[in-house]
Amino acid sequence: MTSSFPSAKPQKGSDIVLEQLKKRIESGEYSPGYRLPSVVDLASGFNVGRSTIREALSALKAMGWLDIRHGEGTFVSDVLPSAEVQPESAGFFHSKESFQEILEIRKYIESGCASLASMRRTAEDLEQLQMTLNLMQEVLEDEKASEAADVQFHQLIARASHNSLFIQMMDSLTKRMQESMGDSRRLWFFSELASGQQLLEEHTGIFEAIRDHDETLASARMMQHLVKVESVLGKMMPPRETR
Template structure:
């Protein structure tokens, strides 16, 4: 007999599953506010970080809405029963992937030029945005972190000194804004990565630009975007496998 590895669920997975069961049974209704992190942590007998991970997963799936300074609410529009991925990948995941492909091509070049042409004002702007990222992390402000993330990448384009590249980034800023939040949630959830790691990646990009290391700046931003692309591809594959499994069941 071949032994089978049995994996135990992590605390946040158990909490997430329990809250989702309440949502599916209608015990928690759209628009309803959830108890605070402290009260949930006390009720489940776990740390606040475990509750944060569970809420982050449910938010990524579309079950919850987290409002900075306003608490956590049940989403007004709940995902369908067939939604088993982090977000409904049938609704725009391919478009997110297309934007990522464009970003990898465009932003590697902007980072390389920014390292060669940046001025002190550009560095000051990037440092200010990094400070906002750090503050958002400290205050658990997901929306603030997303806005700072977008601003960081736009500031790199501005630092490139090339008006055309800057205009290209501006032209897709709305698409960037829409996709950055979704990919951040996906990355945090699938990789179980701390937000602080994402902050360190941005700091690494800044340091390469500051030291005028154009090759390293291009490489670091490319690696950063490749990580996001990797977890999105994994989610798409999981969605595809799930659909195939459902098709076999119904055949």
């Protein structure tokens, strides 16, 4: 009689890179403030593709081990995560299930908001949305200010729907949106090599559909915007188990 064992899945290349880099930080080889080699050099050193390196760096950034600065490089965080509260790297993305759930909710709530906003928006709604887009352009290089403007843009679309329940749902999600927004932006920027300018263009496309009373396009562009983030997360996280 043979014993049954759980299936052993091969470790992802990005997980291996993540663990090796994390060990170098923990050992002090890469000390706080140390600038890591470029993505190209790391890919050559680990003998993996650049996308694998970007996935590992994105994960370490989200976990608090790295600070990725646009145009400057990747640095070890000045303040490292506490070992007592830091999840094991192999299981890190399992703890991101709540992030995935927030994205699932946002997809369906916000595509509906965009659809209604395209039919009900007022001149004042459009003015506020345009002002927020202008602000997003001004603060492209300021991570915190950019995230805040991003959240504001999505909340304004809910308000432009003039549906009190949509507005209440979006307001209740504000704190979690602010937490997930930072993660989702980092995942998109560093896993897809996207930029703040590209993200602004997506928001502008949503705004234009709302401005033009194009209900179908507004909903589709909002859904596409959020599905893109979800697809990046899916590459970096094991599939959720269903019962």
